[in-house]
Amino acid sequence: MHSLSIKYSEGVDENELWHKFYHVCGSLRENGQTNGREMNAYIKDNRISIDLWTFTEEALDEKHFTKYVTDSIEKLEEFCGNKIEIKYLGYVEEELESICTCEKHDYFVLYYYGDFSPIRCGSCEKFVPLFKIPKLHDTRVWDVLGWVNAYKAIKILDLNCGTGEKWAMRQQCNYDSGLSVQGRKVAAKITEVSGVKTYYFLANYKKISKVKDINRPCPSCGGDWHLDKEKFGYFRHQCDKCLLMSSYSSYHY
Numbered sequence: 001m002h003s004l005s006i007k008y009s010e011g012v013d014e015n016e017l018w019h020k021f022y023h024v025c026g027s028l029r030e031n032g033q034t035n036g037r038e039m040n041a042y043i044k045d046n047r048i049s050i051d052l053w054t055f056t057e058e059a060l061d062e063k064h065f066t067k068y069v070t071d072s073i074e075k076l077e078e079f080c081g082n083k084i085e086i087k088y089l090g091y092v093e094e095e096l097e098s099i100c101t102c103e104k105h106d107y108f109v110l111y112y113y114g115d116f117s118p119i120r121c122g123s124c125e126k127f128v129p130l131f132k133i134p135k136l137h138d139t140r141v142w143d144v145l146g147w148v149n150a151y152k153a154i155k156i157l158d159l160n161c162g163t164g165e166k167w168a169m170r171q172q173c174n175y176d177s178g179l180s181v182q183g184r185k186v187a188a189k190i191t192e193v194s195g196v197k198t199y200y201f202l203a204n205y206k207k208i209s210k211v212k213d214i215n216r217p218c219p220s221c222g223g224d225w226h227l228d229k230e231k232f233g234y235f236r237h238q239c240d241k242c243l244l245m246s247s248y249s250s251y252h253y
């Protein structure tokens with residue numbers, strides 16, 4: 001967690017202040033430096049502040065800023081006539097056990113996990129903060145967040161167990177659904193910019209026998225993709241040709 005705050009002079013246009021302050025927060029989020037969409041800034045004694053959910057102490061270091069972040073901060077500082085203050089507050093529950101600290105990664109997996117990072121490290125199986133992906137933050141983190149938001153919307157339809165539920169399940173499970181095509185493009189871009197092979201995870205909600213599930217071929221190339229040893233706790237399929245991974249279904253009969 002980090003806090004962001006800046007002092008301003010008496011009599012500034014408050015609307016403009018909120019706008020410029022939230023613009024900084026939005027730029028940081030779009031740069032993969034903060035997590036989630038919840039943002040509740042507050043004002044006290046001519047100071048506007050916010051606490052932001054981040055991963056690792058270095059999350060808001062200047063070295064990770066893009067020009068969009070720098071520009072938005074400059075505009076805010078100019079408007080307020082003061083410098084922004086960024087403070088590290090501490091780590092959140094399970095952060096230390098969940099965040100990848102590897103120097104090198106064998107591979108990545110694009111895997112939706114709510115407001116956590118959607119990228120898992122193949123070496124340690126932990127989550128990689130988006131700002132840590134080399135060169136991803138230039139512009140492409142937006143693509144990743146676009147896919148995360150689409151996944152989140154689909155997940156809500158799925159969990160509501162009503163309108164659109166079946167469609168939502170197919171979106172998550174089929175390698176050629178709109179959601180999967182979007183995600184696989186994002187994974188390909190991550191591979192391209194980082195040089196680290198990036199798999200796409202396909203959910204598996206099929207009602208299927210265990211034997212059939214073990215023997216099911218890669219849905220894209222039809223090849224064998226069963227893993228002898230599970231990865232990430234429950235991934236059981238991996239196709240190196242199609243860069244797809246999947247798990248056993250929880251609906252075995």
Ligand SMILES: [Zn+2]
Binds near residue numbers: 101123
């Ligand atoms: Zn790692």
Ligand SMILES: [Zn+2]
Binds near residue numbers: 218220222240242244
């Ligand atoms: Zn395949």
